[in-house]
Amino acid sequence: MxxxxxxxxxxxxxxxxxxxxxxxxxxxxxxxxxxxxxxxxxxxxxxxxxxxxxxxxxxxxxxxxxxxxxxxxxxxxxxxxxxxxxxxxxxxxxxxxxFAHTREPVDVCEEISLIVNNLQKIVPPQHAGDKKTIIETRFPEEKSPVKLNKNLFQKWIRWCIVKIYQEKPVLHVFIDVLYQNNELTVHISPKRVSGQLEISWKSIDWLLAHRYFELENCNLTRQKDQGVEIVMPAIIQYAPQISEHTDKGKIDILQKISEGGDLPTLSPIAVRIINLATDETSSAKDIADVITLDPALTARLLKVVNSPFYGFANEITSIPQAVAILGMKAVRTLSLCISILETFPLDGESKFDYQDFWQRSFASAISCKLTAQKLGLHIAEEAFIAGLTQNIGSLIFVRYFPERYGRLLKRYYGDGVDLSGVEEKIWGIDHAKLGHEVFSQWKMPMILGETILYHHAPETVPEDNTKLKKLVTLAYLSDIASHVLYDENKGANLHKLREEYKTMLQLEEDEIDEIMEHVTKETETVAKDFDFNIHGPADYAQILQNANIELARINLDYEQMNRELVIQKKRAEKLTNELQKANKLLAKEVITDGLTKLYNHRFFYELISKEFATAKRHNHYLSCIMIDIDYFKQINDTYGHREGDAVLKSIGRKLIGSIREGDFAARYGGEEFAIILPNTNCKEAEVVAERIRKNVEDSVLSEKMQKGKVTISAGVASFENQNVNKSVELVQLADKAVYMAKKAGRNRVISYNHPPE
Incomplete structure (x- = not known):
């Protein structure tokens, strides 16, 4: 060794x-x-x-x-x-x-609680006779797990807590956990100490702790209060707040989909078709051979391509023939479309209206394809499947919450509620992201998944991806078209459809109406070709008539509403002016003494606190004069409170007339007054105080009292050369000087800074 x-x-x-x-x-x-x-x-x-x-x-x-x-x-x-x-x-x-395989979601608050409880039970005070250190914790209500190596986290979070807990001067440790912006912040700090505290964090253990949290994508830092802060990325939760049956549980939809166990599965043939779709070397023969392996898929595909929707003069009798006429991409896309439709239910329990969902989806698909053809875009089949599946994420919500999600869709179709916003609020994810995740798990062609993701917000598609931009635009418009055909507020939706078509595709009203008329005629027929029995929308001419009546009513309502708005605006402006005046008056009353109209006691302390801070920061002078009316009780007893109030008002006016702009006069309470003199030294303040005293003595302050009947005693204290630490101390010194003046015989000015010999 x-x-x-x-x-x-x-x-x-x-x-x-x-x-x-x-x-x-x-x-x-x-x-x-x-x-x-x-x-x-x-x-x-x-x-x-x-x-x-x-x-x-x-x-x-x-x-x-x-x-x-x-x-x-x-x-x-x-x-x-x-x-x-x-x-x-x-x-x-x-x-x-x-250790990557040992990382798991860790409840940080629970682990800290276990450590704290253990410490409070088994760790004795560091020194004989010491009091036991208290540990206080504050945790967020929402659980926010962090993916960590649990054993190592327990070791190093405990080290951070014990490091502070066992410092001798520390009497109280505070652990605060905060969850914000998908981050969990743990702050461990000494809250109360007895004596000087110097925690040394310079050790190999600190380096090891810092390195551990760094490896867990966390950040450990020392704080000014000698504690530590740990910032950790929380696991983003996509769990809904309410379960369908218990209204208590949580189902993490995204996790279930990512694990694949609860995801609707495509047929083996569909999987093979997808694999061929992503294989650039695959040929038309490869596609035809795979489709032919599934007789049911073959029959349904031939039924669709021979339907009036495609309008071929001669019957197509085989898949190779279909591939030759329609093209490999079109046949592959149609096969995927059929496979996806087989995966989801055509109808179901009464809790959710599958009939309504699929008729809207087919209307969108047809609208999408017809618009692509109208524009001469060679993506008609992709447009069809994009329009059909753009809202497929909604069916995942239906798997867990059929009744609740059905009610939400009715609000969306009827009142125009923000569907994605409500989904995000309740479940943490919307149907567009959910559909994109499903297509990703199925390994569907990327462009189809991204079309689902962006179909409500085509403006967010990257500008350089022109094909995706076109497909998303078509899906977006086709979704509005389905609202025109099936929602109640057809007028507003038709107006929106026309505006968006004109802005995004430069199509005129007659061209839009032509597309929509074909959609209404073909929706039910095309759905039947795919073995879906649905009801097509009403005749488009009738829809147009109803929509125009609604638009006319909306215009009339708008004009009436506009007139009402003008009237209400004038009323609001008048009310605003009155409120502003009332607020100014109220604000003045809050800080003013009602009798003398000087500042009141509370506002006096706000002013002197601010002025003292400024004077101390810049090392300026600041003086305070405290004034007390001599024998004021005798005045009240002899002449009455009415005359006493008259004296207080008169002195208030004398004070205002004796100070500069930028000085402040206040009624301190009863017969006491206070003056704040910024940038004024003690000698200058004494001159001001003496001028006020003489002015009061030489004045007739009441009808019943002669000149010289009312006098005052004044005390002066000044902040000079940092001689006072707090504003309240300055006031107390001026008050002591008043007491000295009264003791010396009243009707005089005494300075605390320069007391008489």
């Missing part, structure tokens, strides 16, 4: 013949990595050294206690070294991803 050479596979004898290279870990039979094997070997070496040390300690403890103590300390140091080496190797293992 005296060598400085670091252990290697060679000098530690780790070879394929050593019996260690093929070791299996206890969890799952996974072969141990080099770092794990190395850690095992070092642990055994240190365990042997510690066992030998214990034997020596036991042998000599009865003869030489001092030697036994020295050996005991050495054994502890050896144990500490072993622990640190073990930690280093654990982190090396984590860095090489040998």
């Amino acid at each position: 005296g060598s400085n050479t670091l252990p290697t596979a060679k000098n530690m004898n780790i070879t394929t013949n050593s019996g260690l290279a093929g070791d299996k870990s206890a969890s799952g039979g996974k072969e141990k990595g080099y770092s794990v094997k190395l850690a095992d070997i070092i642990e055994r070496i240190f365990q042997n050294i510690l066992q030998d040390s214990r034997k020596i300690i036991n042998a000599i403890s009865t003869k030489n206690a001092e030697a036994a103590n020295i050996l005991e300390l050495q054994a502890q140091k050896i144990g500490s070294i072993e622990d640190k080496i073990s930690s280093i190797l654990q982190l090396q293992t984590l860095e090489h991803d040998e």
Whole structure:
């Protein structure tokens, strides 16, 4: 052990013949990595050294206690070294991803609670007579797990807590956990201490803790309060808030889909067709051979291609013939379309209206294809399947929540509620993302999955992907077309459809109407060709008539509403002006003394606090004058409270007339007043105070009192050369000076900074 050479596979004898290279870990039979094997070997070496040390300690403890103590300390140091080496190797293992399979969702708050409870039970105070340290925790209501190596997390979060907990001056530890923006932040800090606290974080354990959290994509930092903060990425939850039957459970839809266990499965033939779709070397013969293996698929495909929707003069009798006439891509897309339709139910329980869903989907598909043909785009079959499947994510929601999701769709079709927004709010994911995830799991052609993802927001498609942009635009418009045909508010939807078609595709109204008329005629027939029995939409001429009546009514309503808005706007403006005046008056009343119209006691302290902070920061002068009316009780008793109030008002006016702009006068309370003089030293403040005193003495302040009948005592205190620490102290010193003036005979000014001899 005296060598400085670091252990290697060679000098530690780790070879394929050593019996260690093929070791299996206890969890799952996974072969141990080099770092794990190395850690095992070092642990055994240190365990042997510690066992030998214990034997020596036991042998000599009865003869030489001092030697036994020295050996005991050495054994502890050896144990500490072993622990640190073990930690280093654990982190090396984590860095090489040998622990990746052991990462799992960890409830951070639960783990911290277990550690805290354990510490409070078993860890004694550090020193005899010390009080037991209190640990206070605050956790968010929402559970937000983090994917971590649980054992290593327990070790290093405990180290962070214990590091602060066992510091002698620390009496109270606060652990605050906050969940925000998909991040979990843990703040561990000393809340209350007895004496000077200096926590040293400069140690190998700090480096190891910092490295561990770094390897877990977390961030451990020291804080100014001598605590630590750990920021961890939480697992993004896509779990719905309510289950269909219990209204309590959670179903993580996305997780179920990603695991594949609860996902609708395509037929083996469909899977093979998808594989051929992504294989650039596949030929028309390959596609035809695979489709022909499935007689049912062959029959349904031939039925579709021979339908009036395609309008071929001669009957197509075989798949090779269909491929030759329609093209390989069209036949492949149609085959996928048929396979997808077979995967989902045509109808079901009354909790969800499958009939309505599929008739809208077929209308969208036909609209999508006809528009592509109208524009001369060679993506007609892709457009058809894009229009048909753009809302397939909704059927995944229906698998779990048929009744609730059915109600949501009715609100969407009837009231135009933000469907994606509500889905995101309830389940954490919308039907577009869900459909995209399904197509990704099925390994469908990428462009179809991305069309589903973007079909509600074509403006978000990257501009350089022109084919996707076209397909998404077609799907987006076809979805609006289905609303025109099946929603109640046809007028508003038709207006939107025409505007969007004109803006996005530069098609005129007559061209749009032509497409829509064909959609209404062909929807029911095409659906039957795919073995779907649905009701087609009403005649388009009737739809147009109803929509135009609705639009006319909307226009009339708009004009009436516009007139009402003008009237309401004028009323609102008048009300706003009145409210502004009332608010200004109220704001003034809140800070003003009702009798003297000077600032009140509460606002005086706000002002002097701000002025004191400014003076202290810039090392400026600040003076405060406190004033008390002499023998004011006798005035009230002799002349009455009405005359007393008249005196208070008069003195208030005298104060306002005696100070500069930028100075502040306030009624402190009762017969007391206060003046704040920024940028004024003590000598200058004394001059102001004396001028006010003389002005009061030489004035007639009430009809019933002669000149000189009312006098005041004033006290001055100034902030000079940082002689006062707080604004309240300055006020107290001025108040003491008033007391000195009264004690000296009243009707005078005394400065606390320059008291009389």
